[in-house]
Amino acid sequence: MMRSVLRVSPEVWDKLDTPYKLKQYELNTIKELCDILQPFEDSFESMEAFQLAATLDSCYKLDWCHDYNNEVQDIRDLLTVKYNMAHSVDPTTTDISPAEPPSMKRNKFFALANRSSTPRPTPSETEVSLYLNQPCLQEDGDPLGYWKAK
Structure with a gap:
């Protein structure tokens, strides 16, 4: 949020109708805070x-x-x-499904024809x-x- 304050152009600040306007030294302090806090943010976001x-x-x-x-x-x-x-699968449970029957040998042409060129x-x-x-x-x-x- 503090960085978004720094992105506001001076022209926009001048047009804002607010009772208090940030002074340049306050903007500099916000920038320094952002610079100091950046490594902490980077470290946190990498967790x-x-x-x-x-x-x-x-x-x-x-x-x-x-x-x-x-x-x-x-x-x-x-x-x-x-x-x-x-x-x-929960490692405490055992798979009690019957063994699969052996696959029938198919012509290699059909195996290649069924293969998709893009992975699903x-x-x-x-x-x-x-x-x-x-x-x-x-x-x-x-x-x-x-x-x-x-």
């Missing part, structure tokens, strides 16, 4: 827990994210991995994309209500 929490907040999703160094794709990948972990997205990638492509909730929306409805 996996923050990335998951912020992205899973349906009011913001990836709005907080800057796309340097493919950060958006990295977060998509993180969500996909966590989705897969959450939907993995996995169910987890599809689910993550569906979530991220939906519009964000309003800021006064209920993110917990959103997830309870899912």
Whole structure:
């Protein structure tokens, strides 16, 4: 928020009808604070827990994210991995399904003909994309209500 104050041009400041106008030394102090706090923000935003929490907040999703160094794709990948972990088979249960019959040998031509030239997205990638492509909730929306409805 402080950086957004610094982005306002002096002409706009002059046009604002407010009882108090920021002086140049105050703007300089805000800039210094932004410079001091930037490493902390970078460190915090690189934490996996923050990335998951912020992205899973349906009011913001990836709005907080800057796309340097493919950060958006990295977060998509993180969500996909966590989705897969959450939907993995419980190791305490055993699979008691009958053994699959051996596959019949098919002509190699049909195997090549059925192969897709572009890889299909996995169910987890599809689910993550569906979530991220939906519009964000309003800021006064209920993110917990959103997830309870899912």
